[in-house]
Amino acid sequence: MAYYWFKSFHIFGVVAWFAGLFYLARLFIYHVEAEMEIEPAQSILKKQYTIMEKRLYNIITTPAMVLTVVMAAGLLYTMPDYLHQGWMHAKLGFVGLLLFYHFYCGRMIKQLEAGECKWNSKTLRLFNEGPTLLLVIIVMLVIFKGQFPTGATTWLIVALTISFLATIQLYARKRRLDKEREVAEAAATGKEQVLQS
Numbered sequence: 001m002a003y004y005w006f007k008s009f010h011i012f013g014v015v016a017w018f019a020g021l022f023y024l025a026r027l028f029i030y031h032v033e034a035e036m037e038i039e040p041a042q043s044i045l046k047k048q049y050t051i052m053e054k055r056l057y058n059i060i061t062t063p064a065m066v067l068t069v070v071m072a073a074g075l076l077y078t079m080p081d082y083l084h085q086g087w088m089h090a091k092l093g094f095v096g097l098l099l100f101y102h103f104y105c106g107r108m109i110k111q112l113e114a115g116e117c118k119w120n121s122k123t124l125r126l127f128n129e130g131p132t133l134l135l136v137i138i139v140m141l142v143i144f145k146g147q148f149p150t151g152a153t154t155w156l157i158v159a160l161t162i163s164f165l166a167t168i169q170l171y172a173r174k175r176r177l178d179k180e181r182e183v184a185e186a187a188a189t190g191k192e193q194v195l196q197s
């Protein structure tokens with residue numbers, strides 16, 4: 001029975017942890033894009049994003065990470081044989097990368113607050129794909145364990161997933177270009193009005 005409790009709370013933890021990581025990366029993008037705004041909007045937005053990032057990281061994302069790991073330890077305690085299986089070693093390796101990503105986000109909150117972040121919104125969008133990729137790999141490992149499928153259905157699912165992700169990227173790129181054009185047009189109109197007055 002303990003195994004099912006650990007597993008249920010492990011999955012609750014995973015869902016909340018990823019929700020936090022996905023939203024955090026989105027906030028980083030908005031935070032960096034606030035640079036394009038004029039004052040006082042820029043300072044107000046940056047201050048607000050810092051508050052939101054800290055609350056999300058400290059109140060949801062980190063406790064969810066702790067819950068996931070503690071419940072995982074409980075699962076391994078009830079199923080010690082998993083520790084000798086290759087898929088679990090691979091899973092632990094990818095979870096290590098996820099933990100690195102998690103703590104790097106904590107560092108990035110501090111850098112953004114101090115105005116020392118070197119990332120732009122384009123590279124942050126790529127950074128945002130990290131947890132998605134790790135989620136797919138880790139879930140596949142835990143479901144298929146040692147017998148990863150290589151049949152036609154698998155390749156169809158892989159192709160559909162890639163096309164889905166590519167569509168999202170293209171749409172995001174279109175929105176970014178539209179926004180940049182709007183900002184440039186607004187700046188040009190502002191200049192014209194100043195010259196006319």
Ligand code: HEM
Pocket residue numbers: 007010011014068069072073075076079082092095098134135138139142143
């Ligand atoms: C601290 C690292 C982790 C350890 C040691 C760990 C260990 C485990 C173990 C032993 C199970 C039970 C497997 C079974 O009985 O079939 C499990 C289930 C599961 N884990 Fe993890 N896990 C960890 C982190 C994660 C992460 C980060 C994710 C998500 C990306 C995740 C997703 C899942 C899922 C979805 C299940 C349920 C699978 C099923 O019921 O078939 N785990 N985990």
